[in-house]
Amino acid sequence: MKKTTRREFFKTTFRAGAGIAVASVASPVVSWGKETESATLPAILGGSRSHAGGWPAWPVWKSPEFDGKLLEVMRSGVWSRAHNTDAFEARWAEMLGAKRCLSVVNGTNSLITALAQAGIGVGDEVITTPYTFVATVQAILMNGAIPVFADVDRETFQIDPVQIERKITKRTKAILPVHILGIPADMDRIMDIARRHGLIVIEDACQAHLASYGGKPVGTIGFAGCFSFQNSKNLPIGEGGAIVSDDDDFMDRCFSYHNLGFPYGSRAGSLSGAFMVGGKVRFSEYQAAIGLLELQDLERASALRWENGQYLTSKIAGIPGITPARLYPKTTRAVYHLFPFRYDKEQFCGMPRALFLRALEAEGVPCSSGYTPLQTQPFIRAAFESKLYRKVYPKSLLKYDAYLLKNSCPESDALCDEEAVWLTQNMLLAGHREMDEIAAAIEKVYSNAGRIMDASKKGEI
Numbered sequence: 001m002k003k004t005t006r007r008e009f010f011k012t013t014f015r016a017g018a019g020i021a022v023a024s025v026a027s028p029v030v031s032w033g034k035e036t037e038s039a040t041l042p043a044i045l046g047g048s049r050s051h052a053g054g055w056p057a058w059p060v061w062k063s064p065e066f067d068g069k070l071l072e073v074m075r076s077g078v079w080s081r082a083h084n085t086d087a088f089e090a091r092w093a094e095m096l097g098a099k100r101c102l103s104v105v106n107g108t109n110s111l112i113t114a115l116a117q118a119g120i121g122v123g124d125e126v127i128t129t130p131y132t133f134v135a136t137v138q139a140i141l142m143n144g145a146i147p148v149f150a151d152v153d154r155e156t157f158q159i160d161p162v163q164i165e166r167k168i169t170k171r172t173k174a175i176l177p178v179h180i181l182g183i184p185a186d187m188d189r190i191m192d193i194a195r196r197h198g199l200i201v202i203e204d205a206c207q208a209h210l211a212s213y214g215g216k217p218v219g220t221i222g223f224a225g226c227f228s229f230q231n232s233k234n235l236p237i238g239e240g241g242a243i244v245s246d247d248d249d250f251m252d253r254c255f256s257y258h259n260l261g262f263p264y265g266s267r268a269g270s271l272s273g274a275f276m277v278g279g280k281v282r283f284s285e286y287q288a289a290i291g292l293l294e295l296q297d298l299e300r301a302s303a304l305r306w307e308n309g310q311y312l313t314s315k316i317a318g319i320p321g322i323t324p325a326r327l328y329p330k331t332t333r334a335v336y337h338l339f340p341f342r343y344d345k346e347q348f349c350g351m352p353r354a355l356f357l358r359a360l361e362a363e364g365v366p367c368s369s370g371y372t373p374l375q376t377q378p379f380i381r382a383a384f385e386s387k388l389y390r391k392v393y394p395k396s397l398l399k400y401d402a403y404l405l406k407n408s409c410p411e412s413d414a415l416c417d418e419e420a421v422w423l424t425q426n427m428l429l430a431g432h433r434e435m436d437e438i439a440a441a442i443e444k445v446y447s448n449a450g451r452i453m454d455a456s457k458k459g460e461i
Contacts, residue, residue: 042448043362044461050441051364051434058426059236059294066293073289084288089242091295095210096217098225098244100251103283103291104258107206107228110241111139113281114224115174117253118200120145122392124173128204129159130375130412132178135228136204137374140176141383146397148172149375151409154419155326157181157340160411161189168193174200179208179218182234182305182337182425186328187213187221194222202226206241207337209234210302214330219244229291234305234337234425235298237290240283258282302335305428308435309336312428315439319446321347339423340370342415349449351456353418356445358461359452363441366427370420375407 041047073084085103093101104110120126122144128136130149140147150163159177175194177185187203194201201222205211209227211218219225224247229240245251252265253276261278313324321344327334345351351359353369360367383389384398397403423438445452455461 040444040448042359042444042452043364044359044452045448045455047444049362049364050444051437053364053434055366055434056426056429058424058429059231060297062293069293070286070289073285076285079285081282081288082285084285084292085283088283088288088291088295091292092227092242093244095295095298096220096225096244098217098220099246100244100248102243102251102254102258103288104241104243104281105283105287106239106281107226107230107233107241108135108139109258109279109281110206110226110228110243111135111176111202111204112142113254113257113279114202114226114243114245115139115143115145115176117250117257118174118202118223120174120200122388123171125169125171126174126176127164127167127172128176129178129180130373130407130409131157131159131371131415132180132204132374133206133371134374134377134379135206136176136178138379141380144388144392145173146171146393147375147380149407149409149412151411152415153186154342154411154415155323156183156186156328157325157415157420158183158185158328159190161186161193164190165193168197168199172197172199174202175222176202176204177222178204178206179211181325181340181422182208182211182335183325183340184208184211184213184218184328184331184334187218188330191221207233208335209337210298210333211335212332213328215332220246223247224250229287232337232424234302234335235291235294237287237294240287240291301429302333305336305425306333308428308430308432309334309339311432312339312435312438315435316341316442319439319442321345321446322442335425336428337425338370339425339428341421342419343421344419348446349453351449351453353421355452355456357421359445360421360441363444365438365441366424368422369416370422371416373409373413373416375409375412376404 043049089101089103120143124145125148126140126145127148127150131152137147148167150159150167153160177190179185203219203222203225205219205225206228208218224245227242229235229237231238255264257278258281260280261274261276316322323342325340343353357367381400
């Protein structure tokens with residue numbers, strides 16, 4: 001007798017069964033047709049919620065345990081960078097296995113600083129992903145370079161190395177891969193491309209604290225790595241960022257750049273006054289104090305997100321129309337700053353993604369559609385029309401319509417416009433029961449897709 005897969009079971013049972021729910025070990029809400037109407041009816045249609053409680057709060061401040069250290073810093077009156085900042089940088093470098101760390105005011109400025117001191121500037125092209133937060137691309141433009149978009153692999157949500165190689169020109173200076181959503185990019189192939197073409201790799205690991213690839217933390221595989229400690233991040237400080245690298249000269253220059261161009265390290269003592277153009281993006285002592293306290297739980301929380309992310313993937317992978325992100329084989333830990341999956345409305349009776357999100361929200365499962373297409377946003381055109389770009393680049397490179405055509409990213413657009421669904425990282429700090437409830441919520445929406453669509457067409461929801 002042919003074994004029926006879970007996906008095939010869903011298709012035959014839910015489509016033909018007029019509301020019969022799935023028999024699943026993982027789903028506490030549903031069992032073989034013995035539920036009350038409230039239990040089987042989707043919450044969006046008036047049924048009970050799959051998850052009735054709350055989700056872990058974020059960020060986490062342990063009071064009064066943490067209060068004393070922060071008050072000590074505040075009462076000291078030493079608020080600009082000093083020994084707490086030094087201690088935070090040393091601890092973050094140690095946790096990553098990096099030689100050096102420099103903290104800055106936010107993740108955006110970590111990218112701006114790293115690109116600038118890697119020699120990226122006017123006339124250069126930097127290849128990056130279209131599926132990322134706007135700061136990745138803003139950092140390229142702030143250095144006067146041109147962002148070039150390599151499309152993603154939709155199965156992984158990550159930049160596609162095949163597309164990277166196709167975008168290399170004589171102007172290409174660097175690759176800026178993003179470990180988006182806390183999932184490692186395909187770094188072996190990216191580093192191989194960089195070596196063969198003589199390119200710098202700077203990793204945007206702003207969402208990927210303690211994620212690892214081939215047993216090595218992301219951010220330490222390329223020439224340099226950048227991190228963000230914004231409030232939603234897995235290491236929250238409110239605002240903050242860091243650069244890590246094993247290159248002493250580069251890190252000395254980054255320090256000088258972040259401190260008004262004053263000499264540091266190898267240049268200290270041999271120069272007087274500022275020797276380079278720089279900004280003032282120094283970390284503060286109270287940021288560092290918060291960071292040192294939050295670091296205490298990062299390893300435990302990262303391991304829990306990884307474990308729950310794998311568990312949730314196993315529970316929803318068989319639901320038709322739901323495809324969790326595929327990890328590259330050398331991924332040794334994804335930290336799921338956001339847990340993504342792809343949604344196929346055709347498997348849900350044509351239910352638009354927006355309605356699917358509403359139905360999940362009603363079940364007590366917060367979710368979102370994620371990013372909008374980045375490469376078409378007007379800030380890029382604004383940069384191209386600025387005095388700097390018009391003065392230093394030939395008109396042929398700044399023809400915006402031609403730029404859009406060359407940087408078309410249909411795979412990323414499909415994620416943004418039609419398929420992507422995100423769950424936030426704090427949800428993965430709950431337990432297996434809550435992961436089961438997420439799966440049950442999706443299953444309930446799937447099993448009642450036709451009813452939900454009918455109610456929507458009638459204007460009842």
